[in-house]
Amino acid sequence: DAxxxxxxxxxxxxxxxxxxxxxxxxxxxxxxxxYRQDLGHGLRLIYYSAAADITDKGEVPDGYVVSRSKTENFPLTLESATRSQTSVYFCASSVAGGPFNEQFFGPGTRLTVL
Amino acid sequence: AQSVTQPDIHITVSEGASLELRCNYSYGATPYLFWYVQSPGQGLQLLLKYFSGDTLVQGIKGFEAEFKRSQSSFNLRKPSVHWSDAAEYFCAVVEGGGATNKLIFGTGTLLAVQP
Structure with missing residues (x-):
């Protein structure tokens, strides 16, 4: 169902x-x-992927790594977390590229870096 | 560079009152525009979108938005607000005018509804 x-x-x-x-x-x-969501910035794109094994940078990629070995999974790794990466992170997907394809968003992950 | 501005950070309206949330965009050609809503603790849900044609677009939950090229605006409206409309609202534009579906978001407007 998910x-x-x-x-x-x-x-x-x-x-x-x-x-x-x-x-x-x-x-x-x-x-x-x-995407990451921060007060005063709205949502900003970190990375995106057009298909398995195809990824590209968004607006704020520094400090993040992504991979996409399977179509259904898109993990985001913070290799060495910093306090500035405290944020709410949203994943989204769309059936294809182009403006006519709606992005569907996940519920988000709230990350706190101490 | 393209950008989206939502000048109102926080708006409070009474239940049953009308609502207008402002959105201004910066893009030379016809933009692809969206309004999303984020309820507390939830992800974003698409309310409506504008690509071309009729400048008044209808969305879900009784919302509508009007595209005004002369004002570079895409304001969201609802004639009568319900308490369940309390949420954060984001305006967004497709980067590059449609070559991709990478979205540029505004900073959001937080809507509070008074009983």
């Missing part, structure tokens, strides 16, 4: 640790996206 899910929903970590946020969609959508 649609698009994110895990964990909440995460607290320490500066310098590696953290991976998971995103899974059951629709076989080609496109997947990672």
């Amino acid at each position: 649609g698009i899910t994110q895990s964990p929903r909440y995460k607290i970590t320490e500066t310098g640790r590696q953290v991976t946020l998971m995103c899974h969609q059951t629709w076989s959508h080609s496109y997947m996206f990672w």
